[in-house]
Amino acid sequence: MNAKVLFAAASAIVLVTGCGSESDVTQYGPTPTLPKQQRGLLPAMTIADPDNWGDRKPAVPQGYSIAAIATDLKIPRQTVVLPNGDILVAEGKGGDDAPVMRPKDLIAGFIKKKGTSSVKGGDRLTLLRDANGDGTYEGRWIFAENLNAPYGLALIEDRLYVANQDELVRFEYRPGQTRASVAPVSVAPLPAEINHHWTKALAAGADGRFLYVGIGSNSNIGERGMAVEEDRAMVWQIDAQTGASRRFATGLRNPTALAVQPGTGQLWAVVNERDELGANLVPDYLTTVREGAFYGWPYAYWGANADRRVRPFKEEMVRKTVRPDYALPSHSAPLGAAFSTTAMGVRFANGVFVGMHGSWNREVPVGYKVIFVPFGNGRPSGLPIDFVTGFQGDGKTFGRPVGVTVDPRGALIVADDLSNTVWRITPTAPARPSAPPPA
Amino acid sequence: MAETEFRRHRLHPIHAVILASALPLFLGALLSDWAYSSTEVVQYVNFASWLIAGALVFAGFALVWAAIERLRTDLPSHRTGTMYLLILAATFVLGFINALVHAKDAWAVMPAGLILSFVVFILALAAVWIGFSTFRSGDAQ
Numbered sequence: 001m002n003a004k005v006l007f008a009a010a011s012a013i014v015l016v017t018g019c020g021s022e023s024d025v026t027q028y029g030p031t032p033t034l035p036k037q038q039r040g041l042l043p044a045m046t047i048a049d050p051d052n053w054g055d056r057k058p059a060v061p062q063g064y065s066i067a068a069i070a071t072d073l074k075i076p077r078q079t080v081v082l083p084n085g086d087i088l089v090a091e092g093k094g095g096d097d098a099p100v101m102r103p104k105d106l107i108a109g110f111i112k113k114k115g116t117s118s119v120k121g122g123d124r125l126t127l128l129r130d131a132n133g134d135g136t137y138e139g140r141w142i143f144a145e146n147l148n149a150p151y152g153l154a155l156i157e158d159r160l161y162v163a164n165q166d167e168l169v170r171f172e173y174r175p176g177q178t179r180a181s182v183a184p185v186s187v188a189p190l191p192a193e194i195n196h197h198w199t200k201a202l203a204a205g206a207d208g209r210f211l212y213v214g215i216g217s218n219s220n221i222g223e224r225g226m227a228v229e230e231d232r233a234m235v236w237q238i239d240a241q242t243g244a245s246r247r248f249a250t251g252l253r254n255p256t257a258l259a260v261q262p263g264t265g266q267l268w269a270v271v272n273e274r275d276e277l278g279a280n281l282v283p284d285y286l287t288t289v290r291e292g293a294f295y296g297w298p299y300a301y302w303g304a305n306a307d308r309r310v311r312p313f314k315e316e317m318v319r320k321t322v323r324p325d326y327a328l329p330s331h332s333a334p335l336g337a338a339f340s341t342t343a344m345g346v347r348f349a350n351g352v353f354v355g356m357h358g359s360w361n362r363e364v365p366v367g368y369k370v371i372f373v374p375f376g377n378g379r380p381s382g383l384p385i386d387f388v389t390g391f392q393g394d395g396k397t398f399g400r401p402v403g404v405t406v407d408p409r410g411a412l413i414v415a416d417d418l419s420n421t422v423w424r425i426t427p428t429a430p431a432r433p434s435a436p437p438p439a
Numbered sequence: 440m441a442e443t444e445f446r447r448h449r450l451h452p453i454h455a456v457i458l459a460s461a462l463p464l465f466l467g468a469l470l471s472d473w474a475y476s477s478t479e480v481v482q483y484v485n486f487a488s489w490l491i492a493g494a495l496v497f498a499g500f501a502l503v504w505a506a507i508e509r510l511r512t513d514l515p516s517h518r519t520g521t522m523y524l525l526i527l528a529a530t531f532v533l534g535f536i537n538a539l540v541h542a543k544d545a546w547a548v549m550p551a552g553l554i555l556s557f558v559v560f561i562l563a564l565a566a567v568w569i570g571f572s573t574f575r576s577g578d579a580q
Contacts, residue, residue, distance in 0.1 A: 039547065041539045102488040104542040223544040225481045276544055309547045311479035 027283050028383055032327035034302060037277040044279060044363045048115035048397035050418055056398060059390035060425050063345065066388065069130075069137040069413075070422040074122025076415040077199070078257075078336070078403035079422065080153040080160075084175050087128040087137070087405075087413060089422055093121030094149030094165035094198030101224060115360055115397070117418050123147045125162065127178055128422065135426065141178040144171065152202025152258070154211060156240055163200035163213055166192035168238060187211075188243040191231040194218045197272075199335070203258035204240075206265030211238045212248060212289070214255030220275050222298045222310035233297045235269065235289050251295035251321065257337040257403065258289070259352065264378055270334035270354055271324070273301060279362040280330050282307075286337065286354060286373060286380065287324035296321040326380040331359035332367030336404035336415070340372070343410030345427040351375040353387060353412055355401035368392050370401050370414055388414060388425060450570055451504075458501040458527075458570050464494035465534070465563045469556040476553050484548050487556065488541040495538060498531045498563065523569045530562040 026033050060066045070076075074091045081087055100106055124147060129139030144162075152163035160173040162184065169184035190200055190213060197216025204211055217233035218224055235255055237248040254272040261268060267289040273282040274297065282301040296302070298310040299317040306318045328334055336355030340348055351374040356367030370388035373380050391399045399416040406412055407424075414423040450458075468490040475483035505524045512520065537555040541548055 039543060041536065101485050102542070103492045103538070104488070219544075221544045221547075223481060276547065309543075309545045311481075311546045 027280065027327050027329040029327060030325060030380070032283045032302070033280070034283075034305060035278055035280050037281060037307075039276050039278065043276055043361055045111065045361055046363055046365050047111055047360050048358065048365070048368075048392075048400065048418070049395060050115065050117070051396035051398055053398045053419055053421075056390065056393070058388045058399065058423060060388055061347075061385075063428055064425055065428045066423055066425045067135060068421045069135075069424045070126070070128050070140065071420065073126060073420045073422065074119055074124070075117060075417050076126075076402070076420060076422055077151050077417060078153055078201075079405045079413045079415055080155060081405055081407045081413065082155060082173075082175070085130065085133075085407070085409065086176075087407075087422070088143060088153060088160070089126045089128065089415060090150040090153055090162065090403075091122030091124055091126060092147065092149035092151065092165075094151075095195045098194050098196045098218075112360060116400075117420055119420055121149060123149060125150060125153075125180075129178070135424070137424075139178070143178065144180040144184065147184075149198060151199045152213065154202045154204040156204045156208045156211075159240070161187065161202060161204070161211055161240070163190065163202040165195055165198045165200055166190055168200075168202070168211065168213060168243070186243075187240070188238050188245050190236075191215055194224065194228055196224070197232075197254045199254075199256055201256055201258045201269070203260050203267065205237075205267070206260055209240060211240050212236065212258050212260075212267055213238060213245075214252070214258050214269060216254035216256070216272075217297060221307065226298075226310070226312075229298075235267075248291055249289045249293050249295065251293075251297045251299075251317075252289070253297040255289075256333075256335045257355075259337045259339055261378065262339055262341075266378075268337065268339075268352070270328070270337045271295070272333055272335075273330065274298070274307065275331070275361050277307070278330075279364070283327035283330050284332055284334050285324035285328055286326040286334070286352065290322070293322045294320045295324060302327070326373060328354065328356070329359075329366040331362050333357035333359060334367075335402045336370075338404045338406045338412070340406055341408055341410075343408060343427075344406065344412065345410075347385070348372050348387065352380075353404045353406065354384070355404040355414060357400050357402060357417075358391070358397070365392065368397065368400065370404055370412070387412070388423070391416075454501065454504045454508075455571070457497050457504065458567055461494045461497035461501065461530070462560075462563050462567050464490045464497065465530075465556070465560045468494065468537075469553075469560045472548075472553040472556045476549055479546075481545060484541065484545075484552070487548075487552065488538070491534060491538045491541055491556070494563070495531065495534050498527065498534055501566075502527045502531050519569060523566060526562055526566045526569065530559060530566055533562065534559045 124145035125143040127143040128137040149165035154161045160171040168187040196218045201214030213236045218228045234250040238245045255269040300321040303323040342349045358368035368391040371384040400418040403415040412425040468487045471487035
């Protein structure tokens with residue numbers, strides 16, 4: 001009899017853990033392989049096991065070098081390079097108000113916390129300065145504090161815009177300033193109820209008239225009900241003068257970084273797609289953000305592929321769904337995007353850098369690196385090239401990339417919210433015209 | 440002699456309360472799942488998740504109690520006691536699987552969650568039925 005009980009328990013364990021393997025599928029590019037939806041009894045998970053960098057450093061391609069220009073920050077997320085070369089870093093951690101709805105929320109919250117920094121978010125902006133141009137950022141000031149989980153940053157002439165998790169605010173900025181002289185002015189309130197996906201990405205339009213704010217969904221797939229998804233999972237356009245806001249594009253589950261393409265002025269975004277449909281589903285993506293377009297969440301993904309977990313279901317929304325431009329690996333969690341310039345060297349002159357925070361909800365981790373998506377004729381044109389790697393090793397995780405920013409003088413700035421570091425990658429030699437591609 | 444055997448297998452009052460407590464919680468989960476499946480209002484499935492978690496706490500304690508009791512009683516052919524323990528074990532194992540199913544998001548719980556909630560409720564009812572009727576009649580000397 002006891003043997004029977006044991007057997008029942010054992011078969012339950014097999015049932016629970018015996019979910020499918022994670023074979024490699026093509027995920028980069030315009031036509032990713034979309035496997036069938038699947039979900040075992042327990043979702044597959046591999047949480048990052050944090051460790052210190054020690055003597056290690058992230059790896060960069062030959063002809064480039066990397067240095068930590070600021071450490072001991074308080075959860076750095078996004079950065080902006082000011083006209084005089086100073087760097088502003090937004091530090092913070094939001095989303096604390098999301099209520100526990102189910103036993104799962106308690107358990108998942110506890111598990112996910114293990115893979116992140118234990119430092120409390122700074123709710124501030126730190127200014128870094130390299131006065132003599134030697135690559136060492138010897139100057140460091142707190143530019144502003146007592147913000148509410150600041151994330152997106154944008155400068156339009158002498159106005160610095162900061163996207164807090166609940167409000168878009170503005171500072172007057174004078175070149176050379178190391179501390180904001182007055183308290184920030186409110187530009188527009190942002191959707192902040194629950195704030196399951198709290199980060200508010202920000203980009204300034206090419207003509208400086210509008211700002212674009214990325215607002216994430218309040219759930220994975222509508223499991224908090226659709227009432228709390230009003231004004232979520234979309235990009236807002238906000239008039240910089242009046243603060244008037246309107247929906248610019250919708251159905252973007254979690255648009256975590258926005259970037260305006262030099263030359264064309266086209267708005268692009270990286271988006272974190274939905275979970276619990278499998279290790280290789282649904283691909284995250286890099287896409288143009290087209291005015292009025294619906295990108296699928298929650299009813300469909302990657303074009304007209306229905307996701308019937310959301311109820312009441314709306315068939316017409318499946319048909320409306322547009323396909324994004326360029327797939328990134330599922331669960332890789334892109335949180336940063338920046339267009340490059342010729343100052344970054346020939347191989348990396350034309351394209352987008354994407355910072356990938358890395359997966360937690362698949363068995364084999366993906367992401368945990370900064371990639372470069374090459375462009376041609378203003379569109380992504382081929383497979384990405386790894387630009388910064390080595391964030392994981394020996395089963396440990398040393399850092400997790402978030403925001404990436406291109407310094408027009410020829411540097412990539414990468415915020416790392418696990419080791420609380422800002423990294424700077426620069427070309428060491430004049431770019432060779434015919435550099436061989438890496439393996 | 441027969442009387443003392445029966446007395447030894449009487450359901451302890453606290454065991455009885457623990458066992459009985461699981462039943463309305465499993466019933467509540469079943470009704471909540473039914474409400475979610477018919478209204479698509481997601482809050483019902485949240486209710487079901489908590490009700491199942493609560494029911495598992497009681498079912499788990501009842502199972503441990505019953506297992507210890509069964510081990511302490513060295514009667515090779517006490518069939519009712521064995522049946523009670525097995526049904527209680529099945530209730531707990533399927534109830535736990537049901538809890539995992541309910542950890543899926545939104546409609547991904549359906550229809551497996553509703554079916555499991557029904558099966559688990561029937562099992563819990565059977566456990567209560569056997570536990571109470573058999574043991575209590577044994578008590579009536």
